[in-house]
Every structure is written in structure tokens, then in C-alpha cells.
Amino acid sequence: MAPWKALPEHLDPQAGRLVDRLRRLKDATGLSFTALATRTSCSRSSWERYLNGRKLPPADAVTELAVLAGADPDRMLALHTLAAQTWTGPQPKDAATPGTSGAGPEPTEPEPEPEAVPEAAAAPAPAPAEPDAPAAVPPVLRGEPDGPAEPARARPARRALLAAGGALVVVAAVLAVVVTLVLPGRGATGAGEEEHRRTATEEFAFKPDRTYDCDVHRFEGRLYAGHSDTQDALLQQISTTWEVVEAQCLLEHRGYRIGGIDGAYGPATERAVKRLQDKEGLVVDGIMGPHTWEALRR
Structure with missing residues (x-):
């Protein structure tokens, strides 16, 4: 200009x-x-x-x-x-x-x-x-x-112009809400990219009596649960991380029951991973790796 x-x-x-x-x-x-x-x-x-x-x-x-x-x-x-x-x-x-x-x-x-x-x-x-x-x-x-x-x-x-301007603002607000709720890839909660990126930032501390909620949504064609964006973290028994919480949420979402979402990679989580690997034609070793993550997030 x-x-x-x-x-x-x-x-x-x-x-x-x-x-x-x-x-x-x-x-x-x-x-x-x-x-x-x-x-x-x-x-x-x-x-x-x-x-x-x-x-x-x-x-x-x-x-x-x-x-x-x-x-x-x-x-x-x-x-x-x-x-x-x-x-x-x-x-x-x-x-x-x-x-x-x-x-x-x-x-x-x-x-x-x-x-x-x-x-x-x-x-x-x-x-x-x-x-x-x-x-x-x-x-x-x-x-x-x-x-x-x-x-x-x-x-x-002036009254007519103000009324028209107010009506446009209302219509824009309604359209923004509708687009946020119905566009694919935003999840049931209507989370956009910024909302999706708000994964856990504090250091994970395992507590036996604590469980976590899952915000399972699809973003850019992949499933996420709101705790980690990892695609290749290696997880096996004794692991206690936010990646474990993410995997447990997605396993439960896909129907592989493990009990509580506590962030500890125990025997129940390992069995659920093996069932997923068997169904997807992967090596059945009970270890979360890049190929298992790829199958889990599809």
C-alpha cells in the first residue's frame, strides 16, 4: 500500500x-x-x-x-x-x-x-x-x-449501518463455532491445531492411585489422546511416562482393555499391545515401537 x-x-x-x-x-x-x-x-x-x-x-x-x-x-x-x-x-x-x-x-x-x-x-x-x-x-x-x-x-x-454491522458480527461468530465443531480433524471437542498441541508439559511422576483422562481426537489423519505426539517412543514393561499414558488411552479407545490409565507399562498394557500387533500383522513382542505406534494412531 x-x-x-x-x-x-x-x-x-x-x-x-x-x-x-x-x-x-x-x-x-x-x-x-x-x-x-x-x-x-x-x-x-x-x-x-x-x-x-x-x-x-x-x-x-x-x-x-x-x-x-x-x-x-x-x-x-x-x-x-x-x-x-x-x-x-x-x-x-x-x-x-x-x-x-x-x-x-x-x-x-x-x-x-x-x-x-x-x-x-x-x-x-x-x-x-x-x-x-x-x-x-x-x-x-x-x-x-x-x-x-x-x-x-x-x-x-448510522442506525442502519450499525444494525448491519452487528448482524455481520453475530453471523461470523456463529459460523466460527459451527466450523470449529464440524470440521474433520478437530475431534469431538472441536480442538484445533493449537488445542491439539497442548500436550502435557510437566514431568511425569507415577502414583499408583492416580489415573488420567483421555482426550482422543483425530488430527491430520492420526489419533491422539492429548498426552504425547510421539510416533516412535520405545515402551516396554517398567516404563512410566506420558507416552505410556498416550498408548494406554489409544489402546482403550480401540477396544484393547487394560484397566486404569495410570501411565505404568505393566503386564495388562503389554498384553493389549500384543493383541494389537497380532491383529495388524506386526512382530508380536509386546514392545511399543514406530510400527506399533503407526498402527495404533491410524
Whole structure:
């Protein structure tokens, strides 16, 4: 994305803050000026003037951009109000020249009639409403006229945009939950890759009276029980590790009963491993190795 041009020097801090915030919102949407025009009520050339600090954007435009970027429209309207009170400055020579912004005159967006007021005499308060004039007449950069008609238009539009934005957020949340629950490879608990990787990190300590729960799920085509990701750990009698807990969980899940899941590779676990090896056509030695792990995780 090309860097923004420097703001005009005549902009005061409040106006500069509004334009800078609007630029950040546009960047957050990832939309070009053309795409932004199709998603809002303002034309491409209007957005170029607003975001280059050559013209104060109307309240409707500020609200629409805030909703598109997921920002707080009320906060942006507060910045707009402060900027409108102090927006003054000379009219740029190319403000209404066709081709400077990539678009010609805008018959759908009449601009206020120029006012012959010296820059030093410009009051900080918003200018009174003036009659509309054709877009080709260069406007003096003053705040948008305040009057009862603007809030009357802005409020219904803002409410509609906020309602639409809220509905989109709800739909996105519902879709996220559905995708998490039904996508294959996420398991019955809907665990994603990050959840799958949360295997036991503490050092294993065998306690005869302690048993462990199994979170058996399928991830990338393999079965896991949430205690180890190993594919080749060698296990045999007397082994006491998290890998043993993993193997016991998967053996129980496949129907090879061993009793409690305690993490100790005892005779019951060895017999279950031998039954698995016999069924899968492996060497029946009762030792967990790479080939037995491969069969167990299928």
C-alpha cells in the first residue's frame, strides 16, 4: 500500500487528527478508493479529497467508514465535530480540477458556494448553511454547514449501518463455532491445531492411585489422546511416562482393555499391545515401537 501524502500545512491539530484517524480506518479495511466508493455513499474523488485533507468529510462518510473498519462510530463523530469547528484554510488550486484525483466533476455531490472571506478573518465556528452550487465551482475549505437536516439524515443511516454491522458480527461468530465443531480433524471437542498441541508439559511422576483422562481426537489423519505426539517412543514393561499414558488411552479407545490409565507399562498394557500387533500383522513382542505406534494412531 502506497504511503499517504503529507497533510496540508493549514490543517489544525483537530482536523489533522480526524484525517489521520480516517486514513488508519481505510488502511484497516484494505479497500482501494474505488472499492471504498462502491461500499459507501461517497464517490472515489470525494474520498481522495477527504483523506488528503482538502475537504472536510460529511458525518455520513465518517460513520460509514467507521462501520466498515469495525471502529466506534460515536467516537469518530466526536472527532468530526471537533474538526468541523476549526476547519479553515485556503482553497487548493486543484481542488475541483478534473483529473487531479482520477475522477471528473461529481453531479451527485454538490459542494457549497465559495465565500470571499480572508483567511485571517475566518471564525473558528462552523459556517452557516449556504446554497448548493455545481461541483465545478471551487469551495472554500470550511466546516460542513451545521443544521437540523444533517443529523436527521445521519441518524437513520448510522442506525442502519450499525444494525448491519452487528448482524455481520453475530453471523461470523456463529459460523466460527459451527466450523470449529464440524470440521474433520478437530475431534469431538472441536480442538484445533493449537488445542491439539497442548500436550502435557510437566514431568511425569507415577502414583499408583492416580489415573488420567483421555482426550482422543483425530488430527491430520492420526489419533491422539492429548498426552504425547510421539510416533516412535520405545515402551516396554517398567516404563512410566506420558507416552505410556498416550498408548494406554489409544489402546482403550480401540477396544484393547487394560484397566486404569495410570501411565505404568505393566503386564495388562503389554498384553493389549500384543493383541494389537497380532491383529495388524506386526512382530508380536509386546514392545511399543514406530510400527506399533503407526498402527495404533491410524
